[in-house]
Amino acid sequence: DAGVTQSPTHLIKTRGQQVTLRCSPxxxxxxxxxxxxxxxxxPQFIFQYYEEEERQRGNFPDRFSGHQxxxxxxxxxxxxxxxxxxxxxxxxxxxxxxxxxxGNGTRLTxx
Amino acid sequence: DQQVKQNSPSLSVQEGRxxxxxxxxxxxxxxxxxxxxxxxxxxxTFLISISSIKDKNEDGRFTVFLNKSAKHLSLHIVPSQxxxxxxxxxxxxxxxxxxxxxxxxxxxxxxxxxxP
Numbered sequence: 001d002a003g004v005t006q007s008p009t010h011l012i013k014t015r016g017q018q019v020t021l022r023c024s025p026x027x028x029x030x031x032x033x034x035x036x037x038x039x040x041x042x043p044q045f046i047f048q049y050y051e052e053e054e055r056q057r058g059n060f061p062d063r064f065s066g067h068q069x070x071x072x073x074x075x076x077x078x079x080x081x082x083x084x085x086x087x088x089x090x091x092x093x094x095x096x097x098x099x100x101x102x103g104n105g106t107r108l109t110x111x
Numbered sequence: 112d113q114q115v116k117q118n119s120p121s122l123s124v125q126e127g128r129x130x131x132x133x134x135x136x137x138x139x140x141x142x143x144x145x146x147x148x149x150x151x152x153x154x155x156t157f158l159i160s161i162s163s164i165k166d167k168n169e170d171g172r173f174t175v176f177l178n179k180s181a182k183h184l185s186l187h188i189v190p191s192q193x194x195x196x197x198x199x200x201x202x203x204x205x206x207x208x209x210x211x212x213x214x215x216x217x218x219x220x221x222x223x224x225x226x227p
Contacts, residue, residue: 004154040219041220042219043155043200043215044217045214045215045216052175058214090154094156099160101157102152102154103154104149104152104153105154
């Protein structure tokens with residue numbers, strides 16, 4: 001049973017560019033949440049998707065957007081990249097009140 | 112505004128002894144608390160959780176204690192093993208409206224090193 005899978009594992013982008021990160025949830029999970037983890041910090045909540053809609057959002061600008069597909073997979077898009085967007089981006093899936101299951105993340109470097 | 116704080120960046124313990132990791136929170140709306148463990152190059156892995164209606168929850172070598180009046184929780188690992196060496200994150204959720212616990216607020220993490 002595959003857990004949460006994220007792609008790509010690493011990515012290097014230039015300031016001002018746009019990036020799309022992808023996530024496939026654990027089998028049986030229908031809710032996907034995205035987190036940003038800066039170096040030396042805990043993960044910070046970006047937003048959560050359920051039934052293809054954004055259900056909750058953290059304190060992130062509109063440059064961060066997402067999408068959930070009918071098969072529950074999800075994408076995180078970041079426009080107009082800034083140097084400060086360099087971080088590990090974690091996707092987590094859940095079903096009902098189950099604890100979040102995290103993927104191994106995508107390491108984004110903005111130069 | 113850091114609503115969940117882990118004030119000890121690191122902790123070093125001898126194998127077989129007890130490891131105690133601490134976490135403080137400020138938001139009185141938090142009603143569900145979790146501990147996650149993270150190895151390098153991997154995502155966080157769920158360890159144990161506790162609801163605010165309880166003050167203790169045990170799972171094998173792991174026990175979480177919650178002191179609501181002090182807004183403090185702790186994770187006890189007994190006995191500690193070298194394989195427990197990892198970063199431990201405390202997280203909290205306010206389950207407003209009965210939604211799932213997707214929006215977690217994490218602490219900064221504590222690096223636990225267990226020496227053989």
